[in-house]
Amino acid sequence: MQRDEAGQDGTVGKALGVLDRVAGFGRPVRFAELLEGSDLPKATLYRLLQTLLRQDMLTLDPETGRYAPGIRLVRLAHAAWSQSSLAPIARPHLDRLAHEVGQTVHLAQLDGAQVLYVDKRGPAAAVRMYSEAGKVGPAYCTGVGKAMLAFLPEPELEAALARQAWHRFTPATITDPAAMRDELAAIRAAGHAFDREEHEPGITCLAMPILAPSGRVLGAVSITGAGLGVEALMQHRGAQARAVADISGDLRDWRFPDQGES
Structure with a gap:
């Protein structure tokens, strides 16, 4: 698998990095907060967020415009906690x-x-x-x-x-x-x-x-x-x-x- 300049494993690595950033805030977070300090271009970050939303790895509150971990991620976390x-x-x-x-x-x-x-x-x-x-x-x-x-x-x-x-x-x-x-x-x-x-x-x-x-x-x-x-x-x-x-x-x-x- 090709690695990008940041040493991540391509698109998957970038998406996981976005999940880490969202979770790291410990609260629902706006797009502008995720973009600040990110090494991803604005368009790339937005595209990755949309993919994660479609996969239920993130949720987006339409009223506040804030992202949070999704129910699929919660299920995976519970499985990891139980098994690993x-x-x-x-x-x-x-x-x-x-x-x-x-x-x-x-x-x-x-x-x-x-x-x-x-x-x-x-x-x-x-x-x-x-x-x-x-x-x-x-x-x-x-x-x-x-x-x-x-x-x-x-x-x-x-x-x-x-x-x-x-x-x-x-x-x-x-x-x-x-x-x-x-x-x-x-x-x-x-x-x-x-x-x-x-x-x-x-x-x-x-x-x-x-x-x-x-x-x-x-x-x-x-x-x-x-x-x-x-x-x-x-x-x-x-x-x-x-x-x-x-x-x-x-x-x-x-x-x-x-x-x-x-």
Whole structure:
């Protein structure tokens, strides 16, 4: 398939890029907003939007002139969540862990070089934070991200680190690749990772990877607290380790998409 100058896979790649832009706004969006900052010509963007509308991948409100994800895209997303996500298998274990520890619990997978939060369980008095199911976040400054990076094979790790933004979100953010490699080595030795207010001020995490029997990274689970030190989170390490082991056990008979035999 021919690739365009932006490195996308022709028309399909461009259409998927448009879907990403629409979804990325998190709300219905006007044509002018999509055009601003796009590398697509106005006529091309309009043509792709019309195609996506005809395929029910997008909807258009005739009164407001705003585009939003369509019902077909919702069906595909639900199928992907059910078949390619850890969430359905991990759900009962996350429920039990969240109830036991009384803190927010996250389930995440790697999406390229980023973190995709696929499920979240919160305490009764939930604290507002960046991470929500369906959101994508940075890998280098989140507990789940570092827990997964630490157990990647070297070629995959090198590629993932090369794609990190290294933006300093807080004074605690690690922005140096060499320092991150030292951090990841310590995580591999300990079997768990911390987010020490590296992504959001006041938010700390204890994270553990979910590994296949072969050692391949399938995902990660974190316990997240607001205003808690990592020492307080470590009190829940045993419960978290049991939950991760239970999830891994349930995955033994499930071949993870594109990962081959576990």
